[in-house]
Amino acid sequence: MPAYKRILLKLSGEALMGDDAYGINRATIVRMVREVRQVTDQGVEVAVVIGGGNIFRGVAGGSVGMDRATADYMGMLATVMNSLALADTMRQEGMTARVMSAISIEQVVEPYVRPKALQYLEEGKVVVFAAGTGNPFFTTDTAAALRGAEIGAELVLKATKVDGVYTADPAKDPDAKRYENITFDEAIARNLQVMDATAFALCRDQKLPIKVFSIFKPGALERVVRGENEGTLVHV
Template sequence: MTTPAYKRVLLKLSGEALMGDDAYGINRATIERMVADVAEISKLGVELAIVIGGGNIFRGVAPGAQGMDRATADYMGMLATVMNSLALADAMRQAGLTARVMSAIGIEQVVEPYVRPKALQYLEEGKIVVFAAGTGNPFFTTDTAAALRGSEIGAQIVLKATKVDGVYTADPKKDPSATRYQSISFDEAIAKHLQVMDATAFALCRDQKLPIKVFSIVKPGALKSVVMGDDEGTLVHV
């Protein structure tokens, strides 16, 4: 069996990635396909943690949240990530994988609280850890949660899964001549005003010298290619 390029990774999934072609919510076929990709790298011996957003769930209630206090809306978003995490963990269970959901906010009747030593133990045991509820604080995105948790667990890289296969010189949907960066430094990405992650998450990854790989979760086999170190997506590095 070919050896993966990374032993421990943090996968950042957007909530929108779970929607498929639906307007909001969770598309079952989409989540099952993602779980199949996760199973493939888990079988390679890669220790995997996941942070997932809640935009797909929150999108359904967004019109009613207009004018709402920002902190309250953010807490609602955290609960949406818990829902996504439970759905993802259940789909992994049905696929024969062992997953543990750990929440940054206390809802012990539903999922266990995030405790770093316990998360590290789960990873060493080969279990997949899903970090829910972001950082547990309003005003911080799940990108920041991914950077934070990735740093805490000693991940070698943050894999940012999107619907685009990397970072481009311009928006490829608007500019057909846009080209994909194979790799780019943090400083160069900042200088070029490239939106890889939100500013807080990006700064944390840069300070911790934690590389980011941006790739398409929609592309079949892309996750495995990234883990194997192939030329897939865009690597953002120090």
């Protein structure tokens, strides 16, 4: 039986690139969707927040010197594109997903309304939260923490290329050790970059645990929701 009933999965836009320089790698997004389906088939309610770095990377050169707020709004639109691609892939894999945007683009996706999002989750649909928080200067990490708290998620899962939080960069230090679990205060004291500071503080204040794991390990998501020793758990 799954250890968690409702989770918030935070995906980076870069995770969708595969080996490409930018954009969306079809094989990569299909594999991720199938990982999500493994847990939804077990009755786990899943919401997703996705970044836009893979799309925004393609226009990064033209954004140099741009006003920060304008650049952030462009990034929000990139997350909408990723969210639509993710939801469409889920549809093709036999799942039902709903994209809800923090900024109004009603011809494309429906606006974020908390009671509606909760209804979709209870109906077994995957809810994809697009456009971050709808405000510039806030990252999609913060959006994940915020939406996770709003929907009553039991766990925020930060899916990365690394299978947890380490004492040092494992790519540079072969002796780096992975933490199985660590408290928020310990992570701050050791200056471990789990999420951005605003998101991290919000999760700590709401007593919302964070699990950092590798989305590229087959079956890792399922092991996480079963409560197995996968990745690193950050808790109060």
